[in-house]
Amino acid sequence: MRLIKTSCNRRSFLKASALSGGGLMLGFSWLTSCQPATQDALSMPEAWFDINAYLKIGDNGIVTIMSPNPEGGQNIKTSMPMIVAEELDIDWKDVLVEQAPLNTELYTRQFIGGSQAIRRGWESLRMAGATARKMLRQAAAQTWQVPVEDIITEGGILHHKPSGKSAHYGEMAAAAAGLPVPEEVELKDIDDFKIIGTSRKNVDGKKIVTGQPLFGIDTYQEGMLTAMIVHPAAFGMKLKSVDDAGVRSMPGIRDVFTLKVLNEEYERQHFDTCAFLQVVAIVGDSTWEVMNAKKAIDIQWEPFTAYTEERTHYSGTKQTLIIPAGLETTSEHLALMAETAAESPQEVRRDGNPEAAFRNASRVIERTYTAPFLAHNCMEPMNFFAHVTAEKATLKGPLQKAELTEQTLSARLGIPVENIDIQMTRLGGGYGRRSYANWLIEAALISQKMNAPVKLVYTREDDMTGGIYRPMYQATYRAALDADNNLTAIHINAGGIPESPLYANRFPAGAVENYLAESWTVNTNITIGSFRAPRSNFIAGAEQSFLDEVAEAVVKDPIAFRLELLERARTNPVGEDNDYDATRLSGVLELVREKSAWGQEQSNLHRGVAAYFCHNSYVAQVLDLVLEGDQPVVQKVTNAVDCGIVINPDAAANLAEGAVVDGIGNALFGEMTFKEGIPEKNNFHTYRMIRMSEAPKEIDVHFVQNEIDPTGMGEPTFPPVFGALANALYKATGARHYSQPFLGKELNLG
């Protein structure tokens, strides 16, 4: 058992406890606004007692746990409450889960991003449960007039063994709610975990498979209007004129107007990216009627001139973005990247004397990798419900970073933040796209103008052509080999439009005596944003493909070659800023070697390996291809993952499986190209997504067993797949793939 001070998150516990008034807790404003998560088997209590912001206990012993973060498929709505339930020591069957409201006073970091929910929530979630458990024990001790040390808990029951007294949590909840928050609490030993580390099913599973309204797009309110927007047809364009004469009289159309999404003088924050500052809104009674008007409206666009944009980066640093004029085309992007890489790279890290090592090399291997812009293509198109009145704004919908959107919305609407209520629904996918919320601002402005509740829905075409893409990238890797086939230097030159993918201090930094990492960027007026494992989602595949090629050049097994490099990084690291743990990275490689039975050759089995560290977790993958005729088929992908303590193993495995499929899909097909500023793909008939027949036939996920505090699973299994696939394809076909998407280079799959 470990004692932990409650102070680091004390504010939220104290706050909740003060709000509750120390007694019967009914009508806590945000609870009444939530739909109760009814589960058939559970009878609802007659009274709830608020213990802290994360949980309330019913008089019958049923516990409601608030899941603080929005749910977008990471299964956080199950896994986060599991941590609270563990420390509370309650049976999972007696737990109801509700989505917590957005409340930055009560909860911290209520957003999806960086695979950080479990890692950053770990302590506060445990403390929420442990604090409540301690208060229940204290309540029982006072009631029974016995020492608190003699009270133990077991699955929601308080026991006093010496006297034989026992009570369920519900019987002590009223007394517990009136107690002061303890100064320190005991956390369970990992060996005593009963819920953490066991697979628990998605708490919303039944609602999903029966089609209950869970998503933002399902929002309905009496008197609600439907709105859509029309944005410029091309990046680099702005609104010139609108002819809405014919559209206004179409059936079901209420209004057509232009709106300015952000004011020019507003100093933007990191997630205020917005491709089109002015859009045309069409408002009507039903979706189909508005869609028809959207098809009929006549809007003229014109090129804009270059401008700069002041922006505060998420890290707090101020940036000035240069937004060039012009209508951009993909072939020109490729030429521009090649030119910039050669002319103006900035040195980011240097170890030893790389120039001398390359001069003295007996062999130099140099390869260049590229990847295109990618659209997120969340299955639920961007949408938001808004009801804005003179005094307040109520919004509801799918959003990754509601707490960061509040400020922007407040500034734009002229309504103070405290009068803005953003309610979080389930997200039909996020992957980074829903970190940016221009559509939410649009919904609010439309509601404000119409003086009515409005649901704004993007068509698939609006969604896919609306910007916020994964940036376009390029990386050139060079390796110097001496006469004895030793790797003496690595040189990385990496950049992108408009962001560099380089992580200069990650492997193979630290493992090579002479090392040079350089970075560059190219400005664009195409907007970009976070996309599942930003930067890593490209650089991992490039690096792992390159190391595979170097291993082959020095005639070494690709896993053994990587382990040798990691041995150097572990025992005698080069440089001091290496930001990965070489032991843990070796660990996943060793585990995947064992679990995939690496080295056991089969005639029709072509295997590729990759390993990568990002978002605090370590992943190694072996991808097996077989050739059916001349068609490569992904037979199996074996994953070894070190994310510390695994909260919900089956859910974590599901995320890894999904990331593998997503990675293969994007590596093979993912691509957004541009012609004269116009996105060349606007729906799934042209933007190819991976389908079931192209997915691996089998995916295995193995977790390293350790007692390290948990880290995230949403992103880390995604980046290495690109490398594992490229390496397996080489084994199967003899061709190396340097530019994504791999398909379109005479390759089909499945």
Place this chain on the structure above:
Amino acid sequence: MALFNLTINGKKQQVDVGPSTPMLWVLRDHLNLVGTKYGCGIAACGACTIHLEGTATRSCQLPVSAAEGKNITSIEGLSENGDHPVQQAWLEHDVPQCGYCQAGQIMSASALLEANPNPSDAEIENAMDGNICRCGTYTRIKAAIKTAAQVK
């Protein structure tokens, strides 16, 4: 606008909409049956799959005028208590991640098993390739269909 008489999930319904209105929007906007999802509007993703006389059909391409007099089933009507073998198998395999596409997946899968109670892997892939899952739950979907096939 015109009145259309529909039979949805065994229940007679009347809606007053334009004849070209797709069943997707009739269900979602006019009958408040929002389990059927909008994904692409061009029958390229499968999120809006319903059963038309038992056959998996993309409701975004089915005008209300063509649905009159036919039996339509949406995800809400697939079973009375959410216990259709396909729904149960989905829960057993804990298939969903974000969950947005899953109603469409379940409607495609249940129509497949109705027509072909014991499909091969290739037949499953063929029937399901029109349904995109952006989260990539395909291996679980396939496993769940096989489980449901054993139950049926």
